[in-house]
Amino acid sequence: MVNLTCPLCTSQETGHFHRDRQRDYRRCAQCRLVFVDSSQHLSPDAEKAVYDLHQNRIDDPGYLNFLSRLALPLAGLLPPGSEGLDYGCGPGPALAGLLEGYGHRVKLYDPIYANRRELLQRQYDFVACTEVIEHFREPGAEFARLFGLIRPGGWLGIMTKLVIGADAFSRWHYKNDPTHIAFFSRPTLFWLAERYDCAIEFIGSDVIILQRNPHRRSR
Numbered sequence: 048m049v050n051l052t053c054p055l056c057t058s059q060e061t062g063h064f065h066r067d068r069q070r071d072y073r074r075c076a077q078c079r080l081v082f083v084d085s086s087q088h089l090s091p092d093a094e095k096a097v098y099d100l101h102q103n104r105i106d107d108p109g110y111l112n113f114l115s116r117l118a119l120p121l122a123g124l125l126p127p128g129s130e131g132l133d134y135g136c137g138p139g140p141a142l143a144g145l146l147e148g149y150g151h152r153v154k155l156y157d158p159i160y161a162n163r164r165e166l167l168q169r170q171y172d173f174v175a176c177t178e179v180i181e182h183f184r185e186p187g188a189e190f191a192r193l194f195g196l197i198r199p200g201g202w203l204g205i206m207t208k209l210v211i212g213a214d215a216f217s218r219w220h221y222k223n224d225p226t227h228i229a230f231f232s233r234p235t236l237f238w239l240a241e242r243y244d245c246a247i248e249f250i251g252s253d254v255i256i257l258q259r260n261p262h263r264r265s266r
Contacts, residue, residue, distance in 0.1 A: 054229070055080045055186040056238070065216050069225065072216070078238040080186065081210050081230040088184060090224055093135070095159055097226050107141075114206075115144045117177055117254050121204040122149035124256065129172035132156055132196060135179030142177055150262045167192065173202040181207050194243045200261030207231055208253050241252070 051061050053075035068089045074080070089097070103229035105133045122145075125131075129151045133143045136155040143153035152169075174196050183189045197203055208221045210232040221227060236255055240247040245257040 048133065053078060053080055053187075054082055054085075054184070055190070056242075057187060057236070065213060065222075067217075067222070069223075070232075072142055072222070079210075079232050079234040081232070082186075083228040085184065088228055094182075097224075098159065101137070106117055111141060111145065114145055116203055116251060117175065117204050117206045118142060118145040118149070120196070120250050120254065121173065121175060121202060121256060122151060124147055124202060124258075125149075125151060125173055128152070130154075130167060131175060132171045134174050134176050134193065134196070135182070142175055146175070147211050158171070159249035167196065169196075170198045171201065172194055172198060175204045177204075177206040179207075180227055180231065181221075183229050186229050190239060190243070194245075194259065197259050199259050201259050203259075205236075205257070206253055207255075207257040208245045209233060210235075216247060 051073070052059055053061050056075060056078040058075050058077040061073045062076065063070040063079050064074035070079055070083050072083060072193055075082070083194045114205045130153075131146065131151060133146075133152045133194070134156050136143065136157045140153075140155050141153045143155055146153050154163075155161055155167050156166045174192070174193055180186065180189070180236065193203060210216055216222060216230075224229065233249065236247060239245070240257055244256070244260040250256065
C-alpha cells in the first residue's frame with residue numbers, strides 16, 4: 048500500500064512526480080521533497096550489497112578531489128581545532144582525513160560500517176554528510192537527529208545532487224541508483240533551514256552548508 052505522507056515534513060499533500068521502469072516518485076507540496084515510497088525501498092541487506100560494490104578508495108586522487116568540494120569550504124568556516132562528526136562515513140574515512148588535514152578532529156559514524164551509537168549522544172562543532180541524505184529512509188527523523196548533534200553556532204555540511212525540475216529528473220542518472228530514495232531541491236533545503244533556524248549557503252551545484260543560530264538553545 049502506498050503511503051502518501053511526506054517522510055520529511057509529514058504533510059499529506061503529496062502527488063505524482065515521475066515514474067520509471069523501477070519506481071514511482073512523489074513530490075511534497077509543502078517541503079518539495081521528491082521521494083520513493085517505502086514499499087519500493089530495498090531491503091537493508093540488498094542496500095548494503097550495493098554499497099559494498101562502491102570503489103571509493105581513500106587514496107584515490109579523484110575521489111579526494113570530489114570530497115574536497117565540501118571539505119575545503121567547510122574547513123574554512125570552522126574555528127581552529129574544531130571537533131566534528133562524519134555522519135554516514137562509509138567504509139573509508141576519506142573525508143575525515145581531509146578535514147583532519149586542515150587541523151580539525153573528526154569522529155566517524157555510519158549505521159552500516161561504523162555503528163558507534165554512543166557518538167550520537169553528544170554535540171559537535173560540525174557534522175558532515177557527503178552523498179548521504181539521498182539514502183535517508185526517514186529524512187524527518189534523520190534531520191532532527193542531525194541538527195540535535197550540532198551545537199548552537201555549529202555547521203552542517205551536505206553534499207548531494209539537487210532536483211531541478213520534472214523534465215530534467217526524467218533523464219537524471221542520479222535517480223537510477225536504487226539506494227537513492229530522497230531527492231532534495233533548493234526549496235527543500237530552504238525549508239529545512241527555516242525549520243531548524245539556520246543560515247544556508249549553496250556552493251556550486253551540490254554543496255550546501257547550514258549554520259545553526261548561535262543563540263538557539265541546545266536540546
